[in-house]
Structures are given as structure tokens and as C-alpha cells.
Amino acid sequence: MIQFYLAYQPIIDFFLLAVGFGYSQQIAFRAGVFSIATAGFAAIGSYCVAILATRTEVPIFMTVILATLLAAAVGGLLALPLARLRGAFQAIATLAFVQIILSLLLYGEGFTGGALGIVGIPREVNTWILLLVVAVTMYVLWNIGRSGMGRVFNALRQEESVASSLGVNIGKYHIIAFILSGAIGGLFGGLQSLYTFQIEPHNYGFAFIVNILTVVILGGRTTLLGPIMGALIMALLPEIARPLAENRQAVNGVILILVITFLPNGVGDEIVFWFRRRKQARQQRKRASEKEARDAVTSS
């Protein structure tokens, strides 16, 4: 077991980081916002931590908190103009946001290190810390999902016009979703800095966006199990496909197509839905048999 952990530890750690970024992406989807700003939030968080940790005396713990707050604030600000946009327009506007962040990171060489990025970041994060933070994030999201806010998010996602006619302030909830998405993205971006020694703008580019979108869509866009399953598949794919050498990427593509074609809601969501359906069916059966019993009593 410990041998297994030692050999596969980086995969486990990257899996946990991907789950974190997945939640940042997913919270936007849950509220019906087609945002792909997570890459931008992650970049802000990781640079914030990297700069503070390498150039100032701020305690490491505080740098992560600050990164989370900064990315949350940026998320909140970003939500204001985006409130006017819908669907694919939101997606493109957030893509523009990510591209702007990336090119500023490349351009501001004196401050951000340009293409070289920032090196020599202390490695303060290990598997257990990541596991703890993922668990806390899940706990918070679980509670949000069960609260009134979670129900509003569901309503917004399914039918915005209905939610609006019921008097829901859509703008407010979109801002909340963006703040949460920013906070989670910044938090895990910061943790990533403290894990990989070195960061560069390239880490948060097109590949990052595509990867995180895949994690969430493949895993599931509404349940907490979604990003976990998605990240698991994305972490295991390269390992499973390794013997295929140069065909690896093509095989990854085939697997993505097959999984999403047969499980269009994503693996995690389909699993949860299946359990829910079973539970409902059982309750219905129970109700039906109770009713039968009642009918039998009354009719006699």
C-alpha cells in the first residue's frame, strides 16, 4: 500500500487538484452560468501565492487565504459586466478574461517573470493537505446544495425565465456563483503553486481550460461526485493508455467520445441519478403497496 502510494503519489495529488478546479468550474455550471473563467482564477491564485511566498515574509497559510480572497473578489467584479450576457456569450467573455490574464502575465515580465514564470516556490503542500482542502470544499458545497441557494441555482440552470418570474434576483445569484467559482479556483491555484515549485502562464492556457471542462462534463455537471469521477478518469487515462505509446492521445479521444455518448450527463451524475431513481422507485412501490393496503382496508 505504501509502495503504491509512493509510486503513484503525484497522480493522486494532481487528481485532487483537478477535483478542486473541477468544483470551481462546476459551481458556475450549477448556477446556469457558462463560465470558463476557472483558468483565470487559478492563474490569479497561483501567482498571488507564488509572488507572496517568494518575495515577502507573509506566512504561507496567509498567502493561500489572500489568494482565495483576491480570486473571489475578481470573480465578483467579473460577474457584474457578465450579468448582461447569456450562454455562449458568457463563455466567450470569460475566455477573453482568461486570455487577458494570460497575456498580462506574459507581458508583465518584471512582476510576473514573463514566460519563465516564478520559480523556487517552497513546497508546502502534500497529499494530506490537498485531501483536507478538497473535503472541506465538498462539505461547503454540500451545504450550499442543500440550502435555499442550491435550489435557486437549480432553478436558474433549468429555466431562468421561470426563476425570474418567481421573483428571483438572477444577477445576485450569478454574482454569488462567480465569487464561489473564483474563491475555489484561486484556492486550488494557490495550492498548486505550493505543490509544483514553479508556475508559468502556459500552465493555465487552452489545455487547462479544455482539461477542466472535460473533467466536469465527463464527470457530471450537477453532483459532487461529478468532478471526482471526471478527474479520476482524466488521471487514469494516461496511465492506462501508456503501453499504447504514440496512440495514447487518440485512444483518449475515443474513450472520451464513448463515455460521453453513452453517459451524456457525465459518469458521476449518472451514478447519482441511478441511485436516486432507485430510491424513488422504492418509495413509490412502498407508497403503492401502502395505498393498496389502505384500499383493501377501506373497501372491506
Add this chain to the structure above:
Amino acid sequence: MKIRTLMLAATCGAAVTAAAPGAHAEDYKVVILQSLTGGAAFIGKNVAEGAAMAAEEMNENGYFGEGNRMDFEVADDATDRTQTLSLITRLAADPELLLVMGPTSGSVAMAGASVANERELPIITTTNTFEVIEAGPWSNILTQPGTVTIPYIADFAAQDLGVKNCAIIGVKDNESYVALQRKFEELVQEQGVNLASVDGVALADSDFSALATKIATSEQDCVFVGTPASQGANIILQLKQAGLDPSTAILGHNAFASPTFIEKGGAAVEDVYLIGAWVPGGDGEFGEAFAANFEAKTGIAPDEWHANGYSGMQVVASAVRDAAASEGGATRASVLAALTAQKDVPVVIGGGTYSFDEERVPHFGMRVMQVKDGEFTLVDN
């Protein structure tokens, strides 16, 4: 019965005597871990091919002594940090493994360096960034950093060509190219050359029409193009098409020293100056033999990266042999110590010998070349 025992004893004896020289035979396990796929594959794949060929040759020639051989294996870092981290972690768990030649580039090499130092496994990465050396004693670099190479071309531009006003085109999104470009700017400015303009392109760009028009309509007597070979050829082609004054000197660094450069640039790259560790076709006996053998084996002429891989393996093999001869034999620690102590190893690149200095920085020299009639020719200076 008796006869059988006797026979058995005889066969056993024969087996023992036959195995006797083999008892000393040793396999030195080395993994060539390079980017065979992904963005850096144009470097990694070639380095791996060159290195594997060198190892095969040395095994055939009995380089490691009677019966001994290098047991090498080629693996793919996929230009991916995550995969590299897990691969090196797993490789480090194999007690037989002495050294990893790789990973290939930039952040991937840095990721590899972090694990290598943590697990005390010697690695020699293809990149030339100082950060890999600074990451710890176990991580080394194979190629010369810009501080070693760029002076060759910067001094040539400022002193031999005597340029006064230089336009710079670099790659903005790749750290090693940025570092080389900055070094060139710094060195020529120190020698009184003015920078007419500084522009950056992205590695994925191919549309340089706007940039080419801008430079072609400005005043300068020199253009420095610090990009990969095919992209650089393309930039120069578009500069010429935009009407750049033909008397402008065009310079590049060692990335241009590849057949691709001439293939892509055609007539447009005629007269371009560049530096290279590898003179195509080989310079000197060893280099020429390598070029001929490589082409015979693979059907293509070796480029800078093939030659670097081939040379790198010479250095690694020499280190392994020295370590094996040392007290205590070849261990990870002794291989590391021997590697960084290598001096004047015959190689096919640069000035023909490869040495590490006290800071573990490799030195093997650079040659200034010019494209003449579609061939790289040495410039005497």
C-alpha cells in the same frame, strides 16, 4: 547411476566455468526519458534517437569492458509535467536504475528535477536552464545555457559584422527562447549596438505579415531572430516578402542549426548567420562518422538534437564507466560524482570536447555559421 552423476557433475562444472567471466558482467541501467510526444517532441524524439544510437554503438564496441553493457530503455515524458512526475517517481523506486537522461524541456525538466532531488536519483535534462542546476545536486543539464552560447553570436554581430542598430524578434511564450533573446540584447547593447525594436511572437503563430511589414519599413542594419528553426525560416521568408532591405544582416542562434531551417526557408534564408553546436555533415572525424552512420541507419541526416543526444550519451557513458571503475562500483552517488567531474569527453558537437565546470555548467563551444548556397558553412573568425 554413477555415470549420470558424473555427467551431471561435468555439466555443472562446465556451467560454472562458462559462467565465470559472466559473474563479473554487469548491466548499467539508464533510462532515456525524453518528450517523444507533445510540444517538445521535436527536441526530445531526436535526442532520444541520438542517445539510443550512441548506447547501442558503445555496447557493440565493448565500451564498458568485456561482457558489461549499458541496459538502456527509452521512455516518454509526453511534454507533460504530471506524467513526468509520476514516471520519475516510479523509476526512482527501481534500485537498479543509475541515471535518467531527461526529461526534455522547461517546466517538465523542472518537475523532473524536483522529484530527482527528493529521491536522490541523478538526472541530466536536455534543457539549458540554470534553475535545473539550482534545484539541487542531483539534477543536471545537458546543453549550454545562453550565457555560454549567445556570446559567440553577439560578439560576432557587434565586432566582426560591426552592426549598429538591431531589430529583435523573439518568442514570448517559451522561457528558454526568452532567456536567449534577453542575453543577446544585453550583450550587444554592452558593445554599443542600439535596439531598433523588440517584438515577441507566440510559438503557435505563423502569420507574421504585420510584423514583417513593420520591420521592413523601419530602419535597421541587423535583424536578430530568436525562434525555433522552422518558425524562424518562416519569419525571414515573410520579412523578405515584405520587402526587407537585402543588405540587412540577419542573425539567429543555435536553434537555426537544423536542416529544417534551410528546407523551410529556401532562398530566403541565404546569407543568414547562426551559431550551432552541430555542423551538418559533421566537423572532424568523429562527427563525420556519426553523420554517415546515422543517415545509413535512419535514412535522414542528423540534426542538432540528434547530435546533442548522441554526445550526451557519450558523456553519460563515460561517467558510468568512471563510476564503475571507482571504489564501490557504479551507484547513483558515484555516477553523479563522476558525471559532474567529466572533462574533455570526445563528442560530435561544438569544439569536439565536452566538460562540466565547477558550477556543473556544460561547455563544449559553438561555431558561427552562415547559409551559403543552401548549406551551412563555417565562418572563419
Add this chain to the structure above:
Amino acid sequence: MLTQQILNGLVSGSVYALFSLGFTLIFGVQKLLNFAHGATFMAGAFIAYYCTINGLPFVMAIGFSMLATGLIAILIDLIAFRALRKRGNAEFPALVSSIGVDLILVSIAQQVSNTQVLNFPFGTFPIQFYDVFGLRISLLQIVILGVVAVLVTALIFYLKKTTFGRQVRAVATNERAAALLGVNAQSVYLQTFFIAGALAGLAGVLIGLLFNSIQFLMGEPYMLRAFVVVVIGGLGSVQGAIIASLMLGVAQSLTVAYLPSGLTDAIIFGLLFLVLLVRPNGLFGDINAVAGGTRQ
């Protein structure tokens, strides 16, 4: 230099238009983002390249490549989109399945080309320059502008004036109603995919020729630009996409020419952001196009 830069921008922009038209057409009809469009574009350049070096005349290589990319696009529809579309609510799943197709195509191209950057052999197209009113323009640039203008006009005519065009618009507006009126939606989908693929393939060949560079990752930057074009132009709007492409091309070459080149992307995407703030449905989009847009 200003007019020269505007000309450069128009040439680049007209090729963006070819690329983006197919993308916006698929979006307009299906409401799906086809991530494999960039790979189709790349495939176009690759196929024409291998045809040319194997001795096929260049014009035939282009024709063959357009045919092949059209068929690739149809395959993409059959493999990645059709099953998802049947179940409805395909917006997000289609994103992943088209990313899957993209991975497959890019991986094939990477192995075929051995990760090298390829280029059409010199002399594939005559290199000739003309000086017109102080402007330096190449024969290739003139041909590209001409070809794009002709194709775009033909496409607009096709969509506006022919029965097929009316069917496309009917399916785009309401698939079920169109089906009730006897329109075969499947065939409309296949045809739009074919046209989109063939245009992307042609764009790939032209870009590969114009900028002397063909490589397996060449689709990626064009995908990013296609997103910008399609949104600024108004989702699903053909004319909007064309105007937006030309504007993007010109804006890009002017920022390179007059502003620090490291900031090009920041400026382009900053402008995009501003456009969206002022015109949430793009410059040429109408509200209706969006009402039927991504959210059903």
C-alpha cells in the same frame, strides 16, 4: 505603412472568415460548438500537402482536400454529435465528444508528420509581387481575397435564395416544426457539416500556403479566433462572422504594428470584452438568434 498593414489584416481576416463560417454555420443550425473544427482545418492543410508532394497538381490537391475535409466533418457529425443530438440537451456533451475527435485527428497528424513543421514545396504557387499605389501585394494575396469573396457570396446566395437555404433556416429555427413540414433534418445537418468541413479545409490549405507552415497544432489559435469572430459577429450570423473576421484581422495587424507586440492578445480580447458589454448579442446578432441560441 498604415494602408499596407490594413491590407495584411484584410488578407488574414478573409481567411479567418473562411474558417469561422463553417463554425458559425454549425452553431447556427445545431446550437453546438464543434471543437474539432480546428482539427478539420489542420486536416485540410495536411491532405493537400501530402497530395502535392505526391505529385498531384495543386488545384486538384485543393479540390481533393476540400472533399476529404467535408467528409471528415460528416464523420464528426455521425460519430460525435448524432447520438447526443437524439437525446436532446447536447450542448455540453457535444463539447466533450468533439474534443475527443480533436484529440484523435491531432494525434494522427502528429504521427503522420512526425511532429515536424511542414510546408508546401517552393514553387507550388508562383511568388510574385505587385506594387499598387505604394502597396506591396502578392499574387497569392490577390487570389486569396478573390477566392474568399467568391465563396462567401456563393454561400450567402445558397443560404438565402435556394430551397436548401430555406431548409437550413427552417431547421435552425425549429427542428420539429421543420420536420413536420417535410424537411429532412438529417440531410440538412449532413450538408451543413460538409460545407463547414470543406470551407475549413480550404482555409487550412490557404493558411498553410500563405504563411508557409503546416503543423499538427495549427488549428488551436484559429479556434480561439473563431470563438471571437463568431461571438462578435452574432452567433449564427453569416454576414456578421465575415465582417467580424475582417475587423479582427485588421485589428490584429494594427496592434502588432503600432503597439507593443506582447500586448496584442490582451488588446484584442479586451476589445472583445468591451464589445460584449456594449452589445451583449454581438455586433450583428439579433435577440431572436440568441433566444434560440445556447439555452433551450
